Amino acid sequence: MQRSERRICTKKGRKHASICLSASSNLLVKFHHSVKTGLPLWLLGFGMDRLRTDMNRLLALLFHQGVLDEQFLQLQQLQDETSPNFVSEVVTIYFRESEKLLRNLRELLSDREFSDYRRMGIHLNQFMGSSSSIGAKRVRNVCAAFRAASEQNNRLGCFHALELLEHEYCYLKNKLHEFFQVEQQRVMAAGVRYPIQN
Structure with missing residues (x-):
């Protein structure tokens, strides 16, 4: 694999990882509020x-x-x-x-x-x-x-x-x-x- 191709793949990988982390972070925040407020998860945007x-x-x-x-x-x-x-x-x-x-x-x-x-x-x-x-x-x-x-x-x-x-x-x-x-x-x-x- 060429060095430039490796760099593009690495960037794509970082971007994908960043999106996944952001999504899981939002999920954790919503779950935290669900536990904290006692509201069901669907009420926090899941349903x-x-x-x-x-x-x-x-x-x-x-x-x-x-x-x-x-x-x-x-x-x-x-x-x-x-x-x-x-x-x-x-x-x-x-x-x-x-x-x-x-x-x-x-x-x-x-x-x-x-x-x-x-x-x-x-x-x-x-x-x-x-x-x-x-x-x-x-x-x-x-x-x-x-x-x-x-x-x-x-x-x-x-x-x-x-x-x-x-x-x-x-x-x-x-x-x-x-x-x-x-x-x-x-x-x-x-x-x-x-x-x-x-």
């Missing part, structure tokens, strides 16, 4: 890819099942560094309003003298509109079927539709709660700042 994968997998499932549509993605595009919790805040408002609407629908149907299908239709229109705005496709579709039953003054059909609506709403709420939990973990992992070592 970012896994958390992102979990989020994408869950979203893909919800789209495949028809639970969500592209409106949810458009909502996500409005989220940025200045409003990092935008989607979860909008969805939280949706859940709060939906609980009221479900309660009103239950009260209307539990009244034995009930005959105000027009009022029921108003609640269902509100539910459909808010569900469309966050991309809750299956909930919106059940609301449409519910409204059709109410327009026909079909009390039994309305009871069945309410049961289905409550089921779909609970499923959506549980899945989005799970999604936002994973997203919060990812944000926390991304935002960890390591204190300067003395």
